[in-house]
Amino acid sequence: xSDVEIEEILDxxxxxxxxxxxxxxxxxxxRFQDKLVFKKIVSEVKNLLIEKSKESQKDISNVIENLExxxxxxxxxxxxxxxxxxxxxxxxKSIRFPFSVVEKISISDKFYVRDLLYYNQTMFDYYVLxxxxxxxxxxxxxxxxxxxVHNTDFPLEYIIEYEYSDASRITSNGSTVFKxxxxxxxxxxxxxxxxxxxxxxxxxxxxxxxxxxILLAGDKRLITDYLQLTxxxxxxxxxxxxxxxxxxxxxxxxxAWGEVQRSFRTAHNNLLSTLPDLVxxxxxxxxxxxxxxxxAEGKGLELIxxxxxxxxxxxxxxxxxxxxNQQANDESYKRINDLVETIIETVLSKNGRVVFxxxxxxxxxxxxxxxxRYPDLG
Numbered sequence: 001x002s003d004v005e006i007e008e009i010l011d012x013x014x015x016x017x018x019x020x021x022x023x024x025x026x027x028x029x030x031r032f033q034d035k036l037v038f039k040k041i042v043s044e045v046k047n048l049l050i051e052k053s054k055e056s057q058k059d060i061s062n063v064i065e066n067l068e069x070x071x072x073x074x075x076x077x078x079x080x081x082x083x084x085x086x087x088x089x090x091x092x093k094s095i096r097f098p099f100s101v102v103e104k105i106s107i108s109d110k111f112y113v114r115d116l117l118y119y120n121q122t123m124f125d126y127y128v129l130x131x132x133x134x135x136x137x138x139x140x141x142x143x144x145x146x147x148x149v150h151n152t153d154f155p156l157e158y159i160i161e162y163e164y165s166d167a168s169r170i171t172s173n174g175s176t177v178f179k180x181x182x183x184x185x186x187x188x189x190x191x192x193x194x195x196x197x198x199x200x201x202x203x204x205x206x207x208x209x210x211x212x213x214i215l216l217a218g219d220k221r222l223i224t225d226y227l228q229l230t231x232x233x234x235x236x237x238x239x240x241x242x243x244x245x246x247x248x249x250x251x252x253x254x255x256a257w258g259e260v261q262r263s264f265r266t267a268h269n270n271l272l273s274t275l276p277d278l279v280x281x282x283x284x285x286x287x288x289x290x291x292x293x294x295x296a297e298g299k300g301l302e303l304i305x306x307x308x309x310x311x312x313x314x315x316x317x318x319x320x321x322x323x324x325n326q327q328a329n330d331e332s333y334k335r336i337n338d339l340v341e342t343i344i345e346t347v348l349s350k351n352g353r354v355v356f357x358x359x360x361x362x363x364x365x366x367x368x369x370x371x372x373r374y375p376d377l378g
Contacts, residue, residue: 001095019112021104024079062089131218136200144257153203213237237263282375287366300352302371309367313339
Protein backbone atom coordinates (compact mmCIF):
# COMPACT_ATOMS: atom_id res chain seq x y z
CA UNK A 1 0.00 0.00 0.00
CA SER A 2 1.40 3.37 -1.02
CA ASP A 3 1.78 6.42 1.22
CA VAL A 4 -0.98 8.13 -0.75
CA GLU A 5 -3.39 5.24 -0.11
CA ILE A 6 -2.52 5.22 3.60
CA GLU A 7 -3.17 8.97 3.83
CA GLU A 8 -6.49 8.44 2.08
CA ILE A 9 -7.54 5.93 4.74
CA LEU A 10 -6.29 8.10 7.60
CA ASP A 11 -8.28 11.10 6.38
CA UNK A 12 -11.44 9.35 5.20
CA UNK A 13 -14.78 9.84 6.95
CA UNK A 14 -18.03 8.18 6.01
CA UNK A 15 -20.98 6.76 7.91
CA UNK A 16 -19.93 3.13 7.53
CA UNK A 17 -16.16 2.63 7.61
CA UNK A 18 -15.28 -1.01 8.27
CA UNK A 19 -11.85 -1.85 9.67
CA UNK A 20 -10.75 -5.45 10.20
CA UNK A 21 -7.37 -6.21 11.74
CA UNK A 22 -6.56 -9.91 11.69
CA UNK A 23 -3.51 -11.86 12.92
CA UNK A 24 -2.23 -14.14 10.15
CA UNK A 25 0.44 -16.80 9.82
CA UNK A 26 3.32 -17.24 7.40
CA UNK A 27 3.48 -21.05 7.55
CA UNK A 28 1.16 -24.02 7.25
CA UNK A 29 -0.95 -25.45 8.82
CA UNK A 30 -1.87 -22.26 10.73
CA ARG A 31 -2.03 -20.32 7.47
CA PHE A 32 -4.90 -22.53 6.30
CA GLN A 33 -7.03 -21.42 9.28
CA ASP A 34 -6.62 -17.71 8.50
CA LYS A 35 -9.07 -17.72 5.60
CA LEU A 36 -11.65 -19.59 7.66
CA VAL A 37 -11.33 -17.06 10.46
CA PHE A 38 -11.60 -14.20 7.98
CA LYS A 39 -14.70 -15.75 6.41
CA LYS A 40 -16.38 -15.90 9.82
CA ILE A 41 -15.46 -12.28 10.56
CA VAL A 42 -16.84 -11.13 7.20
CA SER A 43 -20.14 -12.85 8.00
CA GLU A 44 -20.28 -11.18 11.42
CA VAL A 45 -19.51 -7.77 9.97
CA LYS A 46 -22.20 -8.12 7.31
CA ASN A 47 -24.78 -8.89 10.02
CA LEU A 48 -23.63 -5.88 12.05
CA LEU A 49 -23.87 -3.63 8.99
CA ILE A 50 -27.41 -4.83 8.29
CA GLU A 51 -28.45 -4.05 11.87
CA LYS A 52 -26.85 -0.59 11.78
CA SER A 53 -28.41 0.21 8.41
CA LYS A 54 -31.87 -0.51 9.82
CA GLU A 55 -31.30 2.24 12.38
CA SER A 56 -29.92 4.79 9.92
CA GLN A 57 -31.92 3.80 6.84
CA LYS A 58 -28.74 4.13 4.77
CA ASP A 59 -27.80 1.95 1.81
CA ILE A 60 -24.94 -0.43 2.65
CA SER A 61 -24.89 -2.49 -0.54
CA ASN A 62 -21.61 -0.99 -1.78
CA VAL A 63 -19.94 -1.54 1.61
CA ILE A 64 -20.93 -5.20 1.64
CA GLU A 65 -19.91 -5.61 -2.00
CA ASN A 66 -16.45 -4.19 -1.29
CA LEU A 67 -16.10 -6.41 1.77
CA GLU A 68 -16.97 -9.52 -0.21
CA UNK A 69 -14.50 -8.55 -2.96
CA UNK A 70 -11.73 -8.26 -0.38
CA UNK A 71 -12.56 -11.74 0.89
CA UNK A 72 -12.28 -13.13 -2.64
CA UNK A 73 -9.08 -11.25 -3.49
CA UNK A 74 -6.94 -11.92 -0.41
CA UNK A 75 -4.29 -14.56 -1.08
CA UNK A 76 -3.55 -16.28 2.22
CA UNK A 77 -0.74 -18.29 0.64
CA UNK A 78 1.50 -15.23 0.94
CA UNK A 79 0.57 -14.01 4.41
CA UNK A 80 2.78 -12.07 6.77
CA UNK A 81 2.03 -11.54 10.47
CA UNK A 82 -1.14 -9.50 10.14
CA UNK A 83 -3.79 -8.29 7.72
CA UNK A 84 -5.71 -5.04 7.58
CA UNK A 85 -8.94 -4.58 5.61
CA UNK A 86 -10.48 -1.13 5.17
CA UNK A 87 -13.77 -0.81 3.26
CA UNK A 88 -16.56 1.70 2.91
CA UNK A 89 -18.93 2.49 0.06
CA UNK A 90 -16.10 4.30 -1.75
CA UNK A 91 -12.89 2.69 -0.41
CA UNK A 92 -11.68 -0.89 -0.60
CA LYS A 93 -8.09 -1.44 0.58
CA SER A 94 -6.02 -4.17 2.18
CA ILE A 95 -2.52 -4.27 3.64
CA ARG A 96 -0.26 -6.99 5.03
CA PHE A 97 1.53 -6.18 8.28
CA PRO A 98 5.05 -7.58 8.91
CA PHE A 99 4.48 -7.38 12.67
CA SER A 100 2.08 -9.01 15.11
CA VAL A 101 -1.37 -7.47 15.51
CA VAL A 102 -4.35 -7.94 17.81
CA GLU A 103 -7.69 -8.82 16.23
CA LYS A 104 -9.93 -5.77 15.96
CA ILE A 105 -13.25 -5.10 14.24
CA SER A 106 -14.54 -1.57 13.92
CA ILE A 107 -17.60 -0.08 12.20
CA SER A 108 -17.54 3.66 12.63
CA ASP A 109 -17.59 6.96 10.74
CA LYS A 110 -13.82 6.68 10.32
CA PHE A 111 -11.30 3.87 9.99
CA TYR A 112 -9.36 2.32 12.87
CA VAL A 113 -5.91 3.60 11.97
CA ARG A 114 -3.54 2.65 14.79
CA ASP A 115 -1.93 -0.29 13.00
CA LEU A 116 -1.49 1.83 9.87
CA LEU A 117 0.23 4.52 11.94
CA TYR A 118 2.50 1.88 13.47
CA TYR A 119 3.21 0.59 9.96
CA ASN A 120 4.24 4.10 8.92
CA GLN A 121 6.44 4.40 12.01
CA THR A 122 8.28 1.15 11.40
CA MET A 123 8.25 0.76 7.60
CA PHE A 124 10.43 3.68 6.64
CA ASP A 125 12.97 3.90 3.82
CA TYR A 126 16.59 3.32 4.78
CA TYR A 127 19.93 2.46 3.22
CA VAL A 128 22.38 -0.36 3.80
CA LEU A 129 25.94 0.51 2.79
CA UNK A 130 28.00 -2.63 2.22
CA UNK A 131 31.70 -1.92 2.79
CA UNK A 132 34.19 -4.26 1.17
CA UNK A 133 37.86 -3.83 0.30
CA UNK A 134 37.20 -4.08 -3.42
CA UNK A 135 33.84 -2.30 -3.67
CA UNK A 136 31.08 -0.39 -1.89
CA UNK A 137 27.49 -1.38 -2.62
CA UNK A 138 24.30 0.44 -1.71
CA UNK A 139 20.95 -1.14 -0.92
CA UNK A 140 17.58 0.55 -0.46
CA UNK A 141 15.49 -0.93 2.32
CA UNK A 142 11.80 -0.80 3.20
CA UNK A 143 10.91 -3.01 6.11
CA UNK A 144 12.38 -6.43 5.55
CA UNK A 145 12.92 -5.94 1.81
CA UNK A 146 16.19 -4.81 0.22
CA UNK A 147 16.91 -3.84 -3.36
CA UNK A 148 20.39 -3.03 -4.63
CA VAL A 149 20.98 0.39 -6.18
CA HIS A 150 22.51 0.29 -9.67
CA ASN A 151 23.33 3.67 -11.15
CA THR A 152 26.35 5.80 -12.09
CA ASP A 153 27.41 6.05 -8.41
CA PHE A 154 26.90 2.53 -7.04
CA PRO A 155 28.28 -0.09 -6.94
CA LEU A 156 31.58 1.71 -6.54
CA GLU A 157 34.66 -0.34 -7.39
CA TYR A 158 38.08 0.11 -5.79
CA ILE A 159 40.64 0.61 -8.53
CA ILE A 160 44.36 0.51 -7.72
CA GLU A 161 45.78 3.49 -9.56
CA TYR A 162 49.41 3.22 -8.43
CA GLU A 163 51.83 0.34 -8.11
CA TYR A 164 54.29 -0.12 -5.27
CA SER A 165 58.05 -0.28 -5.77
CA ASP A 166 59.25 -3.82 -6.19
CA ALA A 167 60.75 -5.02 -2.92
CA SER A 168 63.30 -7.13 -4.85
CA ARG A 169 64.97 -3.95 -6.10
CA ILE A 170 65.78 -2.79 -2.59
CA THR A 171 69.54 -3.20 -2.13
CA SER A 172 70.24 -3.63 1.54
CA ASN A 173 71.43 -6.48 3.59
CA GLY A 174 69.16 -7.93 6.29
CA SER A 175 65.39 -7.71 6.62
CA THR A 176 65.01 -4.22 8.12
CA VAL A 177 64.44 -2.47 4.81
CA PHE A 178 62.04 -5.16 3.62
CA LYS A 179 59.99 -4.83 6.79
CA UNK A 180 59.94 -1.05 6.37
CA UNK A 181 58.74 -1.56 2.81
CA UNK A 182 55.93 -3.79 4.00
CA UNK A 183 54.98 -1.23 6.66
CA UNK A 184 54.90 1.58 4.11
CA UNK A 185 52.86 -0.57 1.75
CA UNK A 186 50.27 -1.27 4.46
CA UNK A 187 50.03 2.42 5.37
CA UNK A 188 49.56 3.38 1.73
CA UNK A 189 46.86 0.75 1.35
CA UNK A 190 45.12 2.11 4.45
CA UNK A 191 45.27 5.68 3.13
CA UNK A 192 43.92 4.63 -0.25
CA UNK A 193 41.12 2.61 1.37
CA UNK A 194 40.05 5.63 3.42
CA UNK A 195 40.15 7.80 0.30
CA UNK A 196 37.97 5.19 -1.39
CA UNK A 197 35.45 5.34 1.47
CA UNK A 198 35.49 9.16 1.39
CA UNK A 199 34.59 8.98 -2.27
CA UNK A 200 31.68 6.64 -1.51
CA UNK A 201 30.55 8.82 1.39
CA UNK A 202 30.60 11.92 -0.81
CA UNK A 203 28.40 10.18 -3.36
CA UNK A 204 25.97 9.23 -0.61
CA UNK A 205 25.90 12.81 0.74
CA UNK A 206 25.05 14.07 -2.73
CA UNK A 207 22.58 11.28 -3.36
CA UNK A 208 18.92 12.01 -4.03
CA UNK A 209 17.69 10.72 -0.69
CA UNK A 210 20.37 12.11 1.61
CA UNK A 211 19.08 12.08 5.17
CA UNK A 212 17.69 8.55 5.24
CA UNK A 213 18.79 6.27 8.09
CA ILE A 214 21.83 4.16 7.21
CA LEU A 215 23.01 0.71 8.26
CA LEU A 216 26.66 -0.15 7.73
CA ALA A 217 27.56 -3.71 6.77
CA GLY A 218 30.98 -5.31 6.62
CA ASP A 219 34.12 -6.22 8.53
CA LYS A 220 34.54 -4.46 11.89
CA ARG A 221 37.77 -2.76 10.77
CA LEU A 222 36.19 -1.36 7.60
CA ILE A 223 33.16 -0.07 9.50
CA THR A 224 35.44 1.60 12.04
CA ASP A 225 37.42 3.29 9.25
CA TYR A 226 34.23 4.53 7.60
CA LEU A 227 32.79 5.92 10.84
CA GLN A 228 35.93 7.99 11.37
CA LEU A 229 35.47 9.90 8.12
CA THR A 230 31.78 9.89 7.21
CA UNK A 231 29.71 13.05 6.83
CA UNK A 232 26.61 10.90 7.42
CA UNK A 233 27.36 9.97 11.03
CA UNK A 234 24.08 11.34 12.40
CA UNK A 235 22.15 9.11 10.01
CA UNK A 236 23.87 5.85 10.99
CA UNK A 237 21.42 3.79 13.07
CA UNK A 238 23.23 0.46 13.25
CA UNK A 239 25.88 -1.97 12.05
CA UNK A 240 25.85 -5.45 10.56
CA UNK A 241 29.30 -6.80 11.37
CA UNK A 242 30.91 -9.95 10.07
CA UNK A 243 31.64 -11.84 6.91
CA UNK A 244 28.57 -12.67 4.86
CA UNK A 245 27.49 -12.85 1.25
CA UNK A 246 25.38 -9.83 0.34
CA UNK A 247 24.42 -11.55 -2.91
CA UNK A 248 22.21 -13.91 -0.91
CA UNK A 249 19.73 -11.06 -0.64
CA UNK A 250 17.08 -12.85 1.42
CA UNK A 251 19.52 -13.67 4.24
CA UNK A 252 21.09 -10.22 4.05
CA UNK A 253 17.61 -8.63 4.25
CA UNK A 254 16.83 -10.58 7.42
CA UNK A 255 20.04 -9.33 9.03
CA ALA A 256 19.27 -5.74 8.02
CA TRP A 257 15.68 -5.82 9.26
CA GLY A 258 16.80 -7.34 12.55
CA GLU A 259 19.26 -4.48 13.04
CA VAL A 260 16.58 -1.90 12.19
CA GLN A 261 14.28 -3.41 14.81
CA ARG A 262 17.11 -3.41 17.34
CA SER A 263 17.65 0.30 16.67
CA PHE A 264 13.93 0.86 17.26
CA ARG A 265 14.09 -0.84 20.63
CA THR A 266 17.15 1.17 21.62
CA ALA A 267 15.52 4.46 20.60
CA HIS A 268 12.32 3.58 22.45
CA ASN A 269 14.20 2.53 25.58
CA ASN A 270 16.09 5.82 25.50
CA LEU A 271 12.82 7.72 25.13
CA LEU A 272 11.17 5.83 27.99
CA SER A 273 14.17 6.45 30.24
CA THR A 274 13.57 10.22 29.98
CA LEU A 275 9.94 10.10 31.15
CA PRO A 276 10.47 9.64 34.93
CA ASP A 277 12.46 12.89 35.07
CA LEU A 278 9.47 14.75 33.60
CA VAL A 279 7.03 13.52 36.25
CA UNK A 280 6.34 16.32 38.69
CA UNK A 281 7.55 19.00 36.29
CA UNK A 282 4.08 19.65 34.85
CA UNK A 283 5.58 18.81 31.45
CA UNK A 284 4.01 15.36 31.14
CA UNK A 285 0.57 13.83 31.57
CA UNK A 286 0.46 10.24 32.79
CA UNK A 287 -2.44 7.80 32.70
CA UNK A 288 -5.44 7.67 30.43
CA UNK A 289 -7.58 10.33 32.16
CA UNK A 290 -4.91 13.07 32.35
CA UNK A 291 -3.66 12.27 28.86
CA UNK A 292 -7.18 12.58 27.43
CA UNK A 293 -7.76 15.92 29.18
CA UNK A 294 -4.47 17.54 28.19
CA UNK A 295 -4.72 16.20 24.63
CA ALA A 296 -8.20 17.72 24.27
CA GLU A 297 -6.79 21.04 25.49
CA GLY A 298 -4.22 21.00 22.69
CA LYS A 299 -1.21 20.71 24.99
CA GLY A 300 0.14 17.48 23.55
CA LEU A 301 3.56 17.56 21.91
CA GLU A 302 4.38 13.84 21.78
CA LEU A 303 2.16 10.92 22.72
CA ILE A 304 3.97 7.76 23.83
CA UNK A 305 1.65 4.76 23.98
CA UNK A 306 1.88 0.98 24.01
CA UNK A 307 1.07 -0.35 20.56
CA UNK A 308 -2.06 -2.36 21.42
CA UNK A 309 -3.32 -0.50 24.49
CA UNK A 310 -7.14 -0.36 24.50
CA UNK A 311 -9.21 1.52 27.07
CA UNK A 312 -13.01 1.77 26.77
CA UNK A 313 -14.66 4.89 28.17
CA UNK A 314 -18.01 6.62 28.57
CA UNK A 315 -18.80 10.13 27.31
CA UNK A 316 -21.57 12.56 28.14
CA UNK A 317 -23.84 13.61 25.28
CA UNK A 318 -21.90 16.84 24.79
CA UNK A 319 -18.60 14.86 24.94
CA UNK A 320 -17.11 17.24 27.49
CA UNK A 321 -17.26 14.76 30.36
CA UNK A 322 -15.62 11.34 30.41
CA UNK A 323 -15.76 8.36 32.76
CA UNK A 324 -13.75 5.17 32.66
CA ASN A 325 -16.51 3.27 34.46
CA GLN A 326 -20.27 3.60 34.20
CA GLN A 327 -22.80 3.00 36.95
CA ALA A 328 -25.29 0.26 36.15
CA ASN A 329 -28.27 2.64 36.26
CA ASP A 330 -26.58 5.54 34.45
CA GLU A 331 -27.52 5.66 30.76
CA SER A 332 -26.65 9.31 30.17
CA TYR A 333 -23.11 8.39 29.10
CA LYS A 334 -22.38 6.65 25.81
CA ARG A 335 -19.67 3.99 25.60
CA ILE A 336 -16.78 4.17 23.14
CA ASN A 337 -14.74 1.03 22.69
CA ASP A 338 -11.29 2.62 22.61
CA LEU A 339 -10.44 5.95 24.19
CA VAL A 340 -6.79 5.49 23.14
CA GLU A 341 -7.75 5.69 19.47
CA THR A 342 -9.63 8.94 20.18
CA ILE A 343 -6.58 10.38 21.96
CA ILE A 344 -4.31 9.44 19.05
CA GLU A 345 -6.61 11.21 16.58
CA THR A 346 -6.82 14.26 18.84
CA VAL A 347 -3.04 14.60 19.23
CA LEU A 348 -2.46 14.25 15.49
CA SER A 349 -5.23 16.73 14.65
CA LYS A 350 -3.47 19.30 16.85
CA ASN A 351 -0.10 18.76 15.14
CA GLY A 352 1.35 16.53 17.83
CA ARG A 353 3.41 13.37 17.29
CA VAL A 354 2.65 9.77 18.23
CA VAL A 355 5.26 7.15 19.13
CA PHE A 356 4.24 3.53 19.62
CA UNK A 357 6.31 1.36 21.97
CA UNK A 358 6.25 -2.32 22.87
CA UNK A 359 3.29 -3.68 24.82
CA UNK A 360 4.02 -3.84 28.54
CA UNK A 361 6.93 -1.38 28.40
CA UNK A 362 5.02 1.45 30.11
CA UNK A 363 3.64 -0.29 33.19
CA UNK A 364 4.58 2.63 35.44
CA UNK A 365 2.61 5.00 33.24
CA UNK A 366 -0.61 3.01 32.77
CA UNK A 367 0.51 2.32 29.20
CA UNK A 368 0.30 5.91 28.00
CA UNK A 369 1.95 9.29 28.55
CA UNK A 370 1.85 12.66 26.83
CA UNK A 371 4.80 15.05 26.70
CA UNK A 372 3.43 18.59 26.78
CA ARG A 373 4.21 21.75 24.84
CA TYR A 374 4.05 23.85 28.00
CA PRO A 375 3.44 23.19 31.72
CA ASP A 376 0.03 21.82 32.72
CA LEU A 377 -1.08 24.05 35.59
CA GLY A 378 -4.72 23.06 35.42
